[in-house]
Structure formats: C-alpha cells, structure tokens
Amino acid sequence: MDDARALTARLDAQRRAFSAAPYPSLAERRDRLARLAALTRHHREEIIAAIGEDFGHRAEAESRLAEIATVLQAVRHARRHLRRWMRPRRAAVPWRLQPATARTHPQPLGVVGIIAPSNYPWSLAWLPAIDALAAGNRVMIKPSEHTPATSALMARLAARYFAPEELCVVEGDAEVARAFAALPFDHLLFTGGGAIGREVARAAAANLTPVTLELGGKSPALVAADADLEKAAERIAFGKWLNAGRTCIAPDHVLIEASRLDPFLKALERQVARFYPEGSASRDYGAVPGKAQRERLEAMLAEARDRGCRVIALGERLELASGGVKLPPTLVVDPTDDLRIMQEEIFGPWLAVIGVPDMAHALARVAAGPRPLALYAFTDDPDLRRRVLQTTHSGGVVFNDTLWHNAVPALPFGGVGASGIGAYQGEAGFRRFSLERSVFVQSRRSAVGWLNPPYRRWLLRLLGL
Numbered sequence: 498m499d500d501a502r503a504l505t506a507r508l509d510a511q512r513r514a515f516s517a518a519p520y521p522s523l524a525e526r527r528d529r530l531a532r533l534a535a536l537t538r539h540h541r542e543e544i545i546a547a548i549g550e551d552f553g554h555r556a557e558a559e560s561r562l563a564e565i566a567t568v569l570q571a572v573r574h575a576r577r578h579l580r581r582w583m584r585p586r587r588a589a590v591p592w593r594l595q596p597a598t599a600r601t602h603p604q605p606l607g608v609v610g611i612i613a614p615s616n617y618p619w620s621l622a623w624l625p626a627i628d629a630l631a632a633g634n635r636v637m638i639k640p641s642e643h644t645p646a647t648s649a650l651m652a653r654l655a656a657r658y659f660a661p662e663e664l665c666v667v668e669g670d671a672e673v674a675r676a677f678a679a680l681p682f683d684h685l686l687f688t689g690g691g692a693i694g695r696e697v698a699r700a701a702a703a704n705l706t707p708v709t710l711e712l713g714g715k716s717p718a719l720v721a722a723d724a725d726l727e728k729a730a731e732r733i734a735f736g737k738w739l740n741a742g743r744t745c746i747a748p749d750h751v752l753i754e755a756s757r758l759d760p761f762l763k764a765l766e767r768q769v770a771r772f773y774p775e776g777s778a779s780r781d782y783g784a785v786p787g788k789a790q791r792e793r794l795e796a797m798l799a800e801a802r803d804r805g806c807r808v809i810a811l812g813e814r815l816e817l818a819s820g821g822v823k824l825p826p827t828l829v830v831d832p833t834d835d836l837r838i839m840q841e842e843i844f845g846p847w848l849a850v851i852g853v854p855d856m857a858h859a860l861a862r863v864a865a866g867p868r869p870l871a872l873y874a875f876t877d878d879p880d881l882r883r884r885v886l887q888t889t890h891s892g893g894v895v896f897n898d899t900l901w902h903n904a905v906p907a908l909p910f911g912g913v914g915a916s917g918i919g920a921y922q923g924e925a926g927f928r929r930f931s932l933e934r935s936v937f938v939q940s941r942r943s944a945v946g947w948l949n950p951p952y953r954r955w956l957l958r959l960l961g962l
Contacts, residue, residue: 553821628926736899
C-alpha cells in the first residue's frame with residue numbers, strides 16, 4: 498500500500514507538471530533528449546560495470562554495442578527529425594466539403610509508463626523513453642528488479658539529469674512492478690515475456706490505459722537451398738549467441754532442408770569456434786544471470802536429451818568467481834513439437850535446428866504457428882522472398898542476416914499477435930506516444946449550409962447522396 502501511494506504521488510506530480518506545460522516546444526524536447534544522451538555518454542563506464550555486476554559477466558563490446566550505441570543513435574535520429582515529426586499533416590477533404598481544410602495535429606499524451614526487462618536493462622528502458630520525450634510526454638520508468646545495480650545507477654543518474662516531474666525511475670521488486678502497471682498512465686509500454694505481458698495488459702485494462710507490449714517469441718530462421726551455408730551460419734551464430742541468446746529477436750530455431758542439415762551443423766560449429774576460441778571461457782561470451790532462468794534452460798535441454806534428440810554442446814558449462822554461470826552454445830537437432838524447447842521461447846544459448854523437406858514446408862510451418870517478433874530468411878531468390886513476405890506474419894523480416902533491422906531507427910520495432918501489440922522507435926515511436934488529433938477548419942465560403950433541414954431532395958441527388 499505504501500508503494501502504491503508513493504507511485505501515485507509521483508504520477509500526480511508529473512500530471513500537474515504536464516497540465517502546466519502541455520505542449521513542450523521543439524527546443525525543450527531537444528534539450529531533454531540531449532540530457533538523456535549526456536546521461537548515457539558521460540557514464541558509459543559505470544553503465545558497463547553495473548551490467549557486468551548484474552549479469553556475472555557480460556562482454557564489454559556487447560554492452561557498448563547493444564546498450565550505449567543504440568541509445569545515442571536513437572537520440573541523434575530523434576533530434577534530427579523532430580521538427581518534421583511535430584508538424585501538422587494535411588488531410589484530403591472530400592470535394593463536397595471544400596474549401597474547408599483538414600489536418601492531423603500530434604499532441605503529447607501526458608504521462609507514459611515504461612516497464613523494462615533484464616536482458617538489455619539500459620537500452621530497453623531508454624529507447625521507448627526517447628520516443629516518449631520526443632513526443633512531449635513526461636515519463637516514469639520501472640526497470641527490472643533482476644538487474645539491481647543497473648536499476649540503481651539508472652535511478653541515480655535520472656535524478657541528476659532530470660527533474661522528477663519530467664522523468665523518474667522507480668526501483669523495487671515484483672510487487673512494485675504490479676503496482677506500477679496498475680497506475681492510470683496515458684500510455685504504458687512493457688517489454689518482457691508473454692505471461693507477464695498478459696498480467697500487465699489486465700492491470701492496464703482496469704484503467705483503459707492503452708498499452709504497447711513487446712513480448713518476443715520463437716523467431717525462426719529459414720535457410721533456403723540457394724543460401725551460402727557458411728555465411729548463413731555466421732550470421733545466425735552472431736544473432737543467436739549475442740548476449741548468450743538472451744535477445745528477444747534472437748533466432749530461436751532454424752528450418753533448413755534436411756539434405757543440408759549436417760553440413761549446416763558443421764558450419765555452425767566452425768563459426769562458434771571462430772567467435773569464441775576459448776569456448777565458454779572466452780571473454781566475449783556472456784553469462785546467463787538468475788538461478789531460475791538457468792534451471793529453466795537446463796530442464797529444457799535435459800528433456801530434449803532424454804527424449805532422444807541429438808544434442809551438440811559447443812563448449813562447457815562454466816561457473817564464474819563472480820557468481821555468474823556461462824551456459825555453452827548448444828545445438829538441439831530435430832526436436833519434436835511437443836518438447837518444451839519447441840513450445841517455449843528459448844531465450845538462452847540453445848538453438849534448435851530442424852530439417853524440413855523444402856521451403857514450402859518451412860513457410861507453412863511458420864504461417865501455422867504463433868506470429869514471431871522477427872523472421873530471418875537466407876535466400877537471394879526473389880520469388881521465395883515474395884512468398885516469405887506474403888504468406889507469413891512477423892514483427893520484422895530480415896533477409897540474409899539477423900538482428901540488424903532493430904538498429905535502423907527509421908524502422909518501427911514491434912510484434913504482432915503473440916509477439917506483441919504496437920510498435921515504437923523513431924517516427925513510429927513518436928506517433929505511438931502522441932495523440933493524432935483531427936482538426937477540421939471550415940471556410941467562410943462553405944456551402945454546407947445547403948445541407949441543413951429542411952432537406953432538398955434535388956440537391957441530395959445532385960450531390961450523389
């Protein structure tokens with residue numbers, strides 16, 4: 498109850514501040530974005546250290562690439578394009594209503610709540626905040642309770658660079674997160690698993706709070722007959738084992754023609770050995786934090802092994818002095834659909850590799866399953882690319898690579914169906930956190946008065962009504 502009252506007090510303070518200044522100028526918005534960039538740029542070493550402490554081990558390069566650079570790039574993009582995004586957009590007016598004019602006017606919503614996950618604890622908290630601030634809103638962030646060092650640093654730096662009425666970070670456990678989700682925000686964004694996402698949606702529904710849910714899912718990679726196996730293995734290995742597989746858009750499983758399955762497995766082994774020459778001990782390979790998460794993954798793998806699946810470990814399980822644990826890159830060959838590894842999002846370093854008769858079967862399988870957050874297809878065949886785009890659904894599609902669509906600020910990021918609701922990033926994020934207000938301006942020379950009662954039937958027929 499005390500947590501709920503404290504959260505409500507913070508929300509009320511931001512609402513009052515928003516009511517006093519409901520439409521921040523371009524200069525004010527750019528200033529807030531510049532402060533957010535400074536908060537990240539000037540403290541990058543502290544950020545990297547905090548994430549490393551929370552994870553047990555995280556490659557410094559991965560934190561720089563996925564946490565620091567993405568935030569700074571998003572700020573640059575928003576500040577560069579914000580003037581254009583803020584402009585009203587003209588709307589076509591039917592000839593019967595001319596010379597009236599119409600437009601949409603983007604207006605800030607008010608206070609935006611953000612619930613961030615633990616896998617990318619810095620960037621997945623700040624990226625939606627960038628969009629919300631660009632749209633002129635106030636922001637409250639609830640970072641993950643599973644990354645306490647990063648959350649504490651985020652709260653401390655937010656208080657240094659922002660007034661609490663502009664932006665604040667709320668620390669706390671799962672009970673605080675539940676109370677946070679129940680607040681009557683003007684918009685609530687959640688990134689995380691589907692089960693918790695459903696709880697967040699139910700809590701928000703009580704207040705009719707609009708939600709954006711980024712939920713991940715089982716993102717497939719299709720390797721077609723014309724694909725270069727070494728190149729496909731290289732790009733899938735990069736996307737899969739970045740952050741030890743704990744990426745919401747990581748390739749979850751590979752579908753490849755059965756005749757090419759074994760050569761592809763060998764190619765994956767070669768690429769993993771090239772990326773991580775010291776195996777799990779390589780400094781560029783990350784740990785999987787959290788005992789419960791590790792136990793879930795190990796139980797999933799044990800079930801697949803017990804059921805007769807071929808399991809190829811590409812390293813050793815490694816206990817770290819920091820308390821973290823590295824689980825090795827591992828291939829699970831041809832698991833059946835009833836196994837946990839095919840029922841749940843893996844979200845870890847296991848990769849299921851499945852042989853199929855041909856790409857038609859692969860596409861049918863993807864189309865019949867839950868809609869993923871990302872779909873990867875390795876092919877140069879224009880007809881197959883067309884079929885991928887026309888017969889499947891996913892939040893994003895990448896041809897001949899993995900992950901990099903999320904590094905393009907001009908592309909929306911979001912899911913569909915089981916993988917999420919709504920999208921943000923760049924202009925899509927600005928629109929997500931804005932009210933596209935309809936504006937109609939009647940002309941003094943308007944003839945709509947002719948449509949007043951008593952109605953003239955001859956006029957209605959003349960107008961085609």
